[in-house]
Amino acid sequence: MRIAQISTNTITVPPRHYGGTQRDVHYLTEELVNRGHEVILFAKKGSTSNATQTFEYQSDDPKEQLDFIIKNLPPDVDIIHDHYGIVAKANPPIPTISQSHSKGIKGDVQLRVYVSKFILRKYGKGKGYAVYNGIRMEDYTYTKNKQNYLLYMGRLIKEKGVHLAIKVAKKTGRRLIIAGTLNDKSYFNAKIKPHLGKKISYIGPVGGDRKRKLLANASCVLFTSTWDEPFGLVLIEALASGTPVLGFRKGAVPEVLRGMPQLLCRKTSGMALKVKHRKRLPSASECRRYARTRYSDHIMTDRFLSLYQKIIDKKLYKIKNNSLWNRRKSKLLAAPNGDDK
DSSP states (O other): OEEEEEOOSSSOSSOSSSOHHHHHHHHHHHHHHHTTOEEEEEEOTTOOOOOSEEEEOOOSOHHHHHHHHHHHSOTTOSEEEESSSTTGGGOOSSOEEEEESSSOOOSSOSEEEESSHHHHHHTTTTOSEEOOOOBOGGGSOOOSOOOSEEEEESOBSGGGTHHHHHHHHHHHTOEEEEESOBOOHHHIIIIIGGGOSSSEEEOOOOOHHHHHHHHHHOSEEEEOOOSOOSOOHHHHHHHHTTOOEEEESOTTHHHHTTTOGGGEESSHHHHHHHHHTGGGSOOHHHHHHHHHHHSBHHHHHHHHHHHHHHHHHTTOSOOOTTOHHHHHHHHHHHSTTSOOO
16 A cells, blocks of 8 residues: 655654654554555654655645645555645545544544544544554563652643642652653743752653653653643553553543553542552553553554555545645646746
8 A cells, every 4th residue: 555644844753852743653654664555754854764755844834835745745645644634624636534633623624533532522523533542662661670750751831730740749758750841931930840859850851762761660650631631642651661650530541541440540639649559550561561452553553554445445535626735736737847836
């Protein structure tokens, strides 16, 4: 099969630090190629991929990016997997799915895919498909021997509840390491900075081997999101590392952890109690097995390939003659230099 993967122009594939969408694109692309499929990837400049062909965006303007994709997309592509949104809305004459990695999908899009059944119900009103995120298990260090610290990993914004992770650490008297990108300075200065010291530290964004070691050696990962989390990639990253992750019953968290209900919490008091009784939580091997059997890149790829084939075989995608794609393509072909302004 010949598949086009459309990433965003915000973060490279794969991401160096934070970048859930781009990491999904990376794992899916690599696994598709490993299985013998051809993958044409459109991504931010600086991306490094084993895709059959990689085209790097030459502009930050979405309209120019769409034209770039139209001009460079091979004519014999079987299906387009749009993680960005700009292609699906243009309705190309090729079966196209639009995947939301967060909330809803706006615009004239025919086939919608969400990262959880929760998001499918809430934003998709049950119309579309749900395919869970997957990660390459080999990319995560696994160890049974844990150190005596708690870990928060993610963006430093109010919705992610970093202040609640601090509250849990203080209730338990445990050391807390906070790792992630600082996206809200006023929130950081008001709710995080005053608590930093010997037991609570902020180490900035992490990636690569440092990230793997932090996840693998933590006693527990605290997933303290207070908003309707679409999926929560850190949940499965922690479990793949053999580390239990405690999360609130918000958004898709109960869905992702449905096979390990003992990891779900309602309040910081309950989360603190679970930290104190760490031995009652799933073992390292149980955590690793759970991630491998439900959320590996192999399983994610299986599900997408099945969806691709279903869309093609059942002709679920309708070709629209007067689509934005066709109008743009006609103008590009008519332009002297193939570059319509």
